[in-house]
Amino acid sequence: MVFEKICNKTLNETLYKGRHKSGLTIYVLPKKEHSKSYAMFATHYGSIDSEFIVPGEASITTVPDGIAHFLEHKLFEQPGGGNAFDEYSKTGASANAFTSFNTTAYLFSCTDKFYENLEILLGFVGQPYFTDKNVQKEQGIIGQEIRMYDDDPNWRVVFNMLEALYVNHPVRKDIAGTVETIAEINKDILYKCYNTFYNPSNMILFTCGDVDPEMVEEVADKYVKAEQQAEIGRFYKTEPDRINKAKVEQNLSVATPLFLLGFKDTDVGYEGEMLLKKDITTSILLDMLAGKSSEMYNELYEQGLINDSFSASYEGERDYGFSAMGGESPNPELVQEIILKGIANANLTEQEFQRCKKVQKGQFLRMFNSVDRLSHSFVTNLFKGIDLFNFLDVCDSITLDDVNARLQRHLTSENAGISIIKPY
Amino acid sequence: MSVNSIEIKSGIHLHYLHTNKFKTTTLGVYIHRPLTREEATKNALLSTVLRRGCELFPDSRSLAKQLDELYGATLETGVRKKGDSQIININLSFANEKFINNSEKILESILALADSMILKQTHFSKEYVEQEKENLKTQILSQINDKRQYASLRCIEEMCKDEPNGIDRFGFIEDIDGISENSLYEHYKNTFLTSPMDIFVCGEVDIFWVEQRLLEMFATVEVKNSKYPKISIIKNVAEVKNITETEQIAQAKLCMGFRTMVEPNDANYPALLIYNAVLGSGPYSKLFNNVREKLSLAYYVSSNADYLKGIMLINSGIEVANFQKAYDEIIIQMEAIKNGDITDEEMHTAILGTINSIKSLTDNAVLMEDYYLSKLIAGNIIDIDELVELVSAITKEQVIEVAKDIRLDTVYFLKGSEA
Numbered sequence: 001m002v003f004e005k006i007c008n009k010t011l012n013e014t015l016y017k018g019r020h021k022s023g024l025t026i027y028v029l030p031k032k033e034h035s036k037s038y039a040m041f042a043t044h045y046g047s048i049d050s051e052f053i054v055p056g057e058a059s060i061t062t063v064p065d066g067i068a069h070f071l072e073h074k075l076f077e078q079p080g081g082g083n084a085f086d087e088y089s090k091t092g093a094s095a096n097a098f099t100s101f102n103t104t105a106y107l108f109s110c111t112d113k114f115y116e117n118l119e120i121l122l123g124f125v126g127q128p129y130f131t132d133k134n135v136q137k138e139q140g141i142i143g144q145e146i147r148m149y150d151d152d153p154n155w156r157v158v159f160n161m162l163e164a165l166y167v168n169h170p171v172r173k174d175i176a177g178t179v180e181t182i183a184e185i186n187k188d189i190l191y192k193c194y195n196t197f198y199n200p201s202n203m204i205l206f207t208c209g210d211v212d213p214e215m216v217e218e219v220a221d222k223y224v225k226a227e228q229q230a231e232i233g234r235f236y237k238t239e240p241d242r243i244n245k246a247k248v249e250q251n252l253s254v255a256t257p258l259f260l261l262g263f264k265d266t267d268v269g270y271e272g273e274m275l276l277k278k279d280i281t282t283s284i285l286l287d288m289l290a291g292k293s294s295e296m297y298n299e300l301y302e303q304g305l306i307n308d309s310f311s312a313s314y315e316g317e318r319d320y321g322f323s324a325m326g327g328e329s330p331n332p333e334l335v336q337e338i339i340l341k342g343i344a345n346a347n348l349t350e351q352e353f354q355r356c357k358k359v360q361k362g363q364f365l366r367m368f369n370s371v372d373r374l375s376h377s378f379v380t381n382l383f384k385g386i387d388l389f390n391f392l393d394v395c396d397s398i399t400l401d402d403v404n405a406r407l408q409r410h411l412t413s414e415n416a417g418i419s420i421i422k423p424y
Numbered sequence: 425m426s427v428n429s430i431e432i433k434s435g436i437h438l439h440y441l442h443t444n445k446f447k448t449t450t451l452g453v454y455i456h457r458p459l460t461r462e463e464a465t466k467n468a469l470l471s472t473v474l475r476r477g478c479e480l481f482p483d484s485r486s487l488a489k490q491l492d493e494l495y496g497a498t499l500e501t502g503v504r505k506k507g508d509s510q511i512i513n514i515n516l517s518f519a520n521e522k523f524i525n526n527s528e529k530i531l532e533s534i535l536a537l538a539d540s541m542i543l544k545q546t547h548f549s550k551e552y553v554e555q556e557k558e559n560l561k562t563q564i565l566s567q568i569n570d571k572r573q574y575a576s577l578r579c580i581e582e583m584c585k586d587e588p589n590g591i592d593r594f595g596f597i598e599d600i601d602g603i604s605e606n607s608l609y610e611h612y613k614n615t616f617l618t619s620p621m622d623i624f625v626c627g628e629v630d631i632f633w634v635e636q637r638l639l640e641m642f643a644t645v646e647v648k649n650s651k652y653p654k655i656s657i658i659k660n661v662a663e664v665k666n667i668t669e670t671e672q673i674a675q676a677k678l679c680m681g682f683r684t685m686v687e688p689n690d691a692n693y694p695a696l697l698i699y700n701a702v703l704g705s706g707p708y709s710k711l712f713n714n715v716r717e718k719l720s721l722a723y724y725v726s727s728n729a730d731y732l733k734g735i736m737l738i739n740s741g742i743e744v745a746n747f748q749k750a751y752d753e754i755i756i757q758m759e760a761i762k763n764g765d766i767t768d769e770e771m772h773t774a775i776l777g778t779i780n781s782i783k784s785l786t787d788n789a790v791l792m793e794d795y796y797l798s799k800l801i802a803g804n805i806i807d808i809d810e811l812v813e814l815v816s817a818i819t820k821e822q823v824i825e826v827a828k829d830i831r832l833d834t835v836y837f838l839k840g841s842e843a
Contacts, residue, residue, distance in 0.1 A: 094706070295485075301484070
């Protein structure tokens with residue numbers, strides 16, 4: 001395979017990109033001065049993918065919620081009763097996995113024996129082993145994971161906000177599913193999902209650290225089989241522009257109320273640079289309006305209505321997106337009122353705009369400090385068609401007019417829904 | 425990786441962690457205070473009042489604007505519990521000029537900001553102090569939001585009732601109202617500014633220039649007692665304490681507190697690291713493989729040792745009804761180690777995993793600073809490479825010896841009150 005070499009002089013970084021004969025896209029970002037090397041093997045498959053057409057079939061397959069996450073747990077299980085951790089235990093690597101709305105990723109970091117670890121990673125992800133017995137065991141463990149999140153106010157406040165914003169889209173559902181939905185999972189459904197979404201052409205291998213492209217290719221040759229697959233048909237329920245509910249409240253054992261004010265993004269359907277531009281534009285906008293150097297943040301803080309826990313951020317995907325701002329507050333409803341008023345009367349200045357642009361660049365630079373964060377950000381963006389090496393150029397191309405346009409269109413009171421966690 | 429330490433003046437040291445692997449530079453200032461009822465609340469309050477304003481940047485907003493202008497420099501202030509000390513920490517992180525397309529003097533601006541904010545406060549505004557008092561109350565009360573951490577916090581509180589370590593790092597809610605802007609300023613002037621301080625710089629800088637700059641900054645500072653607060657390790661357990669509390673929660677939390685009998689400078693410290701790895705650190709451990717994988721009782725179960733206090737905690741989230749099952753299994757696994765039931769693979773895995781964690785520290789500036797800060801407090805600098813060597817040589821017999829001394833002290837159980 002041929003690796004394309006992409007250099008970025010400002011960052012003093014080089015990225016190698018190539019398509020393996022199996023259909024797998026491989027990235028190598030050498031960082032030889034770091035102690036750790038890192039690899040992430042990820043599939044473009046997450047909690048929202050519960051309705052799809054298997055390539056070659058005619059009808060839609062619908063599977064229980066929480067299956068992508070369940071599959072993530074089960075893939076560690078190996079024939080003969082062992083699990084992938086037994087293999088890693090011989091190298092000392094630190095291994096993990098996660099499932100998000102759009103991605104399931106298996107990863108490790110190590111300070112030694114990188115290629116041995118890479119063999120383990122590609123080996124176990126390529127070798128599913130599901131039995132009735134091991135599926136049943138996992139229902140108990142994941143049941144406890146779900147219970148843990150049920151008690152977590154910082155987690156609940158996010159999902160309640162998504163429930164407020166979304167009417168149909170599966171992003172409103174918990175990633176792990178519920179105790180009831182995971183009870184419906186069996187080994188046959190797991191194999192079906194695995195065979196559909198774990199095809200190399202739907203996956204990315206990202207490596208970072210003291211890593212050589214040719215050596216990575218060699219390991220891929222050994223473990224990743226060529227199986228060409230047609231496009232997977234993905235179905236997400238049609239989502240109206242309107243929000244679902246203006247407010248969702250829940251009582252939990254907390255000391256002070258927690259809130260998250262969400263704004264549904266109705267301008268969706270982009271990918272690649274367009275999506276990256278929207279992402280950075282929205283982040284600059286949120287920083288100008290509600291960042292620590294903004295007038296609004298300081299007014300709210302000085303009135304004791306918010307504290308240091310307050311933050312604002314945007315998350316944008318191909319077919320959905322949302323801005324969210326919140327933290328702890330003795331009076332979330334009043335904060336909402338002040339924020340909406342502040343947005344309606346916002347007067348964004350060129351000076352503030354330039355300042356917040358600098359913050360974006362600094363944050364981007366900071367990401368390169370950590371092989372973990374770097375790999376994670378690259379992979380999640382690659383599934384959106386975004387190459388992060390373009391970040392600085394795209395950031396430079398954004399104007400104050402872009403930010404104002406985004407303000408008018410996105411941060412409207414019609415798009416807003418609030419989630420509040422109150423003490424009992 | 426090693427640290428290069430320079431004395432600025434008595435009680436004030438600069439520690440340089442020189443590396444070119446990061447795109448940012450970090451500056452960490454750590455002030456050592458003994459953890460006491462008298463001071464704890466004041467120190468916690470001070471850590472947030474400092475960032476509300478200073479002569480150069482009179483309010484939070486002007487300070488935040490300056491950080492933004494410096495390409496999104498970050499500032500964090502807080503308090504940490506380390507051994508019997510309360511450390512006030514001020515951490516700044518900022519872009520290395522060479523990755524910014526112009527010749528802005530970021531490091532110079534950061535040092536000017538740090539000087540004004542940390543060392544040259546002239547008074548504290550009543551308004552800001554009152555606001556931060558309210559925030560501190562919320563901060564103390566909100567510790568209940570994270571149930572896993574809250575269980576650890578309560579377990580330590582009960583276990584170390586008669587020791588400094590039992591004091592909350594944020595102090596006491598009932599002590600907040602008694603603090604005024606004047607009494608806090610007095611504390612700043614007479615206590616904070618006269619305490620031992622460690623300054624860490626991690627990245628690639630002209631360290632001689634930084635040293636000169638620090639000499640100027642600290643010219644007016646006189647440290648009264650340059651020694652760090654002492655650490656005492658409790659080595660006896662009269663009777664196991666059992667504490668059960670209820671909250672409206674779905675998943676119960678079990679936290680078991682143990683005394684390790686290992687002093688911070690003990691030769692057994694590397695063996696304790698390996699013991700902890702065999703028992704409950706990560707997916708290769710006995711706890712993970714038995715409590716979670718075999719018995720399916722928990723999603724998380726892990727052990728953590730606090731080397732500066734000679735204690736170890738085991739944490740797990742379980743069903744209320746499974747309390748006894750989980751408790752018994754944890755004790756069984758600990759007994760197994762004591763009886764020498766450790767395979768060669770387990771030893772090998774624990775050593776490799778521990779080495780990996782230690783070496784990984786050097787990729788994170790904040791963790792590296794914390795590592796060396798702990799070693800300074802323990803009174804013995806062990807470089808990372810040296811620790812790797814010590815850990816590599818640990819034998820099964822040494823782990824068993826450590827295991828034999830460990831005593832259960834407190835069992836804390838937080839359970840749901842819903843029917």
